[in-house]
Every structure is written in structure tokens, then in C-alpha cells.
Amino acid sequence: MSVLDNIQNKILNSKSILILGHENPDGDSIGSNLALHSALKKININSTVYIPVPDPVYSYLPGYNEIVTGENNLNAKDFDLAIVLDCSDITRLGSTKELFDQIDNSICIDHHITNQNFADISYVNAVASSTCENLIVIFASMGIAVNKEIATSLYTGIITDTGGFRYNVSTETMNFCSMLLETGIEYQKIYRRLFDVTSIGKTKLIARCLDRLELLEDGKIAFSYTTLKDLEELGIEESETEGLVNFGRNIDTVEVSILAKEKDTNSYKISMRANEYVDISLVATKFAGGGHLRASGCNILLPLESVKTSLVEEIKKQLK
Numbered sequence: 581m582s583v584l585d586n587i588q589n590k591i592l593n594s595k596s597i598l599i600l601g602h603e604n605p606d607g608d609s610i611g612s613n614l615a616l617h618s619a620l621k622k623i624n625i626n627s628t629v630y631i632p633v634p635d636p637v638y639s640y641l642p643g644y645n646e647i648v649t650g651e652n653n654l655n656a657k658d659f660d661l662a663i664v665l666d667c668s669d670i671t672r673l674g675s676t677k678e679l680f681d682q683i684d685n686s687i688c689i690d691h692h693i694t695n696q697n698f699a700d701i702s703y704v705n706a707v708a709s710s711t712c713e714n715l716i717v718i719f720a721s722m723g724i725a726v727n728k729e730i731a732t733s734l735y736t737g738i739i740t741d742t743g744g745f746r747y748n749v750s751t752e753t754m755n756f757c758s759m760l761l762e763t764g765i766e767y768q769k770i771y772r773r774l775f776d777v778t779s780i781g782k783t784k785l786i787a788r789c790l791d792r793l794e795l796l797e798d799g800k801i802a803f804s805y806t807t808l809k810d811l812e813e814l815g816i817e818e819s820e821t822e823g824l825v826n827f828g829r830n831i832d833t834v835e836v837s838i839l840a841k842e843k844d845t846n847s848y849k850i851s852m853r854a855n856e857y858v859d860i861s862l863v864a865t866k867f868a869g870g871g872h873l874r875a876s877g878c879n880i881l882l883p884l885e886s887v888k889t890s891l892v893e894e895i896k897k898q899l900k
């Protein structure tokens with residue numbers, strides 16, 4: 581029996597399914613959770629989506645209001661199957677791991693090449709842009725037609741995991757999206773909500789960051805910073821500093837962009853992005869941080885001026 585048959589049998593023989601994603605869920609995690617929830621509803625199988633802290637940016641997703649949130653008050657005995665989506669290893673379940681461990685049967689559907697096969701049945705296609713893309717295959721194999729409701733959640737997962745079709749896109753991704761558009765999803769609204777809509781506080785923070793932006797080493801390094809006072813004055817959360825490092829990165833002469841976020845007196849959380857050739861993870865590692873080749877971070881306990889000079893010293897070694 582193929583893995584798709586196994587998954588179908590497991591699902592059809594379940595009475596109550598718990599659907600889980602990963603910690604700090606992104607659009608693919610929450611999108612796949614709700615797409616599956618909607619699909620199971622269509623075939624009259626009872627399911628519960630549990631996300632301790634969902635991001636309200638996704639509140640337009642059909643079924644968002646049915647998500648069980650907050651502290652775990654669920655009873656494992658109420659579920660005969662757990663389906664984990666977009667989660668490569670069991671620790672990424674975070675606070676839902678304990679509940680997962682107590683449920684007898686499990687399925688994992690994922691697209692991370694590093695998936696640890698922690699579930700009874702795993703369907704991992706790492707070529708897919710997103711877990712949502714893999715769900716399309718699962719639904720097709722089960723004969724579940726994708727309607728507008730399901731498509732809205734699936735499309736959300738695909739566009740978030742491809743950065744708005746910037747990367748990880750295959751011909752199959754586009755074929756699937758064509759099928760999703762046929763259901764009449766409001767793709768313009770979804771895109772705007774996820775990539776364009778911002779708050780006045782964040783907009784003002786962007787202005788401050790751009791005002792402070794310095795170009796160093798012949799314009800190859802961009803440096804800017806945020807302070808605790810900024811967050812307080814503008815009434816915004818630290819999470820809203822996400823993405824600010826890209827303004828420096830997008831300048832045509834820049835290879836590396838640095839954003840230093842003040843955490844405490846003389847304590848900074850550093851985000852770094854490289855464009856083409858600098859291995860920024862090497863730089864982060866020097867300061868006991870880490871990350872990816874072109875996107876890394878670390879924490880530094882120094883005054884701002886010294887943070888800047890020590891990072892530039894290290895990055896300089898790789899500049900062409």
C-alpha cells in the first residue's frame with residue numbers, strides 16, 4: 581500500500597483528529613492546519629486545530645475562529661489521531677508536544693528535507709514549496725474537491741513560503757495555484773494582507789531606521805539600529821522590527837545589511853542579511869550566533885559604536 585493510501589485509511593478510520601503545526605506558526609503552518617480542518621469537515625470527520633498563540637494577521641482564514649488557543653485544556657483521550665503539519669522535528673511542536681505524545685496514532689505531512697520521521701506515517705516531499713502544496717496531493721488522492729474556503733488557506737501557505745513567489749517556486753506550484761485561483765479566491769486581498777498592510781507605528785519605525793542608515797566600506801555594508809525608546813514611543817512590539825534589515829539590503833551597492841536592535845543597555849540583537857557572496861553565518865558564528873548562509877543573527881554585549889565596528893571588521897574579511 582502506498583503512503584497516500586495509508587494516510588487515507590488512517591484518516592477515514594478516525595473519529596476525532598487533532599491537527600497541530602509548529603511553534604510560532606507561519607502562514608504555511610496555520611494555512612495547512614485550517615485547510616485540512618476545512619477538508620475534513622467536508623467529509624464529515626471531526627477535527628480540532630490547536631494553536632496556542634495564532635498570529636491575528638491570519639484572521640481572514642476560514643475557520644480561524646474555530647482554532648483552540650491558549651493553555652492546553654485538551655484531553656488526549658478525545659483524539660484517536662494526531663496530524664502534524666509543516667513540522668520537521670518533534671521539538672518544534674513546542675508546548676503541544678506533550679499532547680501529541682499521548683495520542684496513539686500520528687501522521688506528519690511536511691516539506692522540510694530535514695524531517696525526522698517522528699510520526700507513525702510521514703509524507704515528506706521536500707521538492708514542494710510548502711506543506712500546503714503537499715496537502716493538495718493528499719486531498720486529490722482522497723477525492724476531496726478543493727473549494728474556495730480550502731483554497732484560501734492553501735494559497736496563503738504557498739505565498740508565504742515562497743515569499744510571494746520569489747523563491748522555491750516550481751512549475752507544479754504554479755499549476756496548483758492556477759487550480760486554486762479557479763475557486764475564486766481573493767488573491768489580491770490575501771497578498772495585500774500578508775505583504776503590504778502595516779501599522780502606523782511600524783511605518784514610523786521604518787522612517788527612523790532609514791534616517792539612521794549608514795553606508796560603510798564603499799557602500800557594501802548598510803548599518804542601522806532600533807532602540808527600546810523607539811518601541812516605547814511608537815507603541816509597537818519587538819516582533820514588528822521583522823523585515824527592517826531588508827531596507828539596507830535592497831540598496832544597489834550593498835552586499836551585507838546589519839540591523840542592531842537594542843535589548844538592554846549595551847545589549848543588542850543583531851540581524852544580518854547578505855545578497856550574493858558573503859557567508860554571513862560565519863560572521864554570526866564569531867559572535868556565538870548562527871543561521872543561514874545569507875541570513876543570520878547573534879547577540880552582542882557592547883555599546884552601539886563597538887557593535888558596529890566589530891561586525892564591520894569581521895565582514896570586511898569577506899568583501900570583494
Ligand SMILES: [Mn+2]
Nearest residue numbers: 608666711741
Ligand atoms: Mn512550510
